[in-house]
Amino acid sequence: MSEKEYLYLLCQVPGLGAVSLFRLQEQFGNFKGVWHAEEKSLRQANILTEKRVESILAARTREKEYRKDYESMMQRNIQFTAFWEEEYPARLRPYRDRPAAIFRKGRFPADGVPTAAIVGARNCTEYGRQMAQAFGEELSRAGVQIISGLALGVDGAAHRGALKAGGSTFAVLGCGINICYPKEHYELFCTMEERGGLLTEFPNGTRPAPMNFPVRNRIISALSDAVIIIEAREKSGSLITADLALEQGKEVFALPGRITDPLSGGCNKLLQGGAAVLLRPSDVLEFFGLKYEKKLTLHKNTEKRLAKNENLVYSCLDSRPKHFDEILSDTGLGVTECMECLMRLELAGLAGKTGNQYYCRKM
Structure with a gap:
């Protein structure tokens, strides 16, 4: 069995946290050593509670079941990544309590992207x-x-x-x-x-x-x-x-x-x-340090990037502040729908609130 498989077995132990796992690895040399350590040695290491030692001993009785589960993971599109592997997220590496391994479906966040x-x-x-x-x-x-x-x-x-x-x-x-x-x-x-x-x-x-x-x-x-x-x-x-x-x-x-x-x-x-x-x-x-494209030079381009209802609300705004009731009347939208459109336009920097329920277009 590989060191990664032994880590997988230890990850099945209920309540065995990342910090304890790393301390055990240091004490016994590797995860294989932890899995096969004598009961007396586990207790004398003074790393685990009595309950946790018992949990490891109980997990050993299910080794065959866990190994079968490990072999079938790939068929279920589940990846198991250990902390020493290259694809393990770089953002997690600096922390003492980082996960010893991560179960994953899909992919990890790209390291070089915010x-x-x-x-x-x-x-x-x-x-x-x-x-x-x-x-x-x-x-x-x-x-x-x-x-x-x-x-x-x-x-x-x-x-x-x-x-x-x-x-x-x-x-x-x-x-x-x-x-x-x-x-x-x-x-x-x-x-x-x-x-x-x-x-x-x-x-x-x-x-x-x-x-x-x-x-x-x-x-x-x-x-x-x-x-x-x-x-x-x-x-x-x-x-x-x-x-x-x-x-x-x-x-x-x-x-x-x-x-x-x-x-x-x-x-x-x-x-x-x-x-x-x-x-x-x-x-x-x-x-x-990213540029936020909240404004476009041409009004026509702005309209193209807006959803239909947002465009409707945006089109009825101008530099003169309009009351919310007037916007409702001009667009024919419902209160909730109109408010949501205004919020999205505000977030995009295309509209501004100038007073109590008054809105204007930002150019």
Whole structure:
């Protein structure tokens, strides 16, 4: 058996974390040595709890089953990448708690291309969902790879935005690679395998337990050059991701919100602590040193790149501020549809809000 196969066996041990794995490798010379170490030696190493030693011993009784699963992975389009292999993401290598191996469907984010995580509340507002999708789309269109966690709410919207722009997006899962969670995102799960990648350090069959998600958040932040928080409560998994990103020296952006809105509490707290204010895609792109093509010289070219309803709203705007009700009347669109178009035009730098419900065209 190869060293990689022994690592695979050890990855099946419940609760055996990355840091412990690396310490065991150092103690016993290699992963083969860890797998075959005597029970007494495992206990005397003072690396593992009694429960974890018992877990390793129990896993050994299932070696034949695990080896069969390893051999069948390729047939299921599942890749298993060890930390020493060339294709292992360079962004993860510097960290002591990096995953010893990653299970993957699809591909890894390209090392030489900017990455941004977009995360936030599962039970986000409609505004939060729209902003997550809009930022995912606009950043992806500019060439940024989008990272998130496939959760309901902000995560799913960010992934969809990236896919809508024809870009690449990657999900770091809190369960086994063969489990789609949440089940509502099955179509998204399948699409991302083709258009980006699904990644996890948890072995096949691992259920999405609550304790898994804070653990996976360190991978989301480590894979990202910048982390964007759209909506989050003051105590939430998104803030764990933000804290990890700050510890890793990453840039954190937060979308400001109303002080009376609980879902903006986390973002406002981050801003109070020094996070970068997120108002438009160019805020992130300027950090990456990328040019944001928010304006086109010719009005005709601008119209070509807009969707039908956005073009309708854009066409009725001019340099004189118009009230929202007037825009509604001119376009014949519904309130929600018209508001969404205006938000997207604002994000693209093509429209501006000049006062309470007044909008104008930006040339």
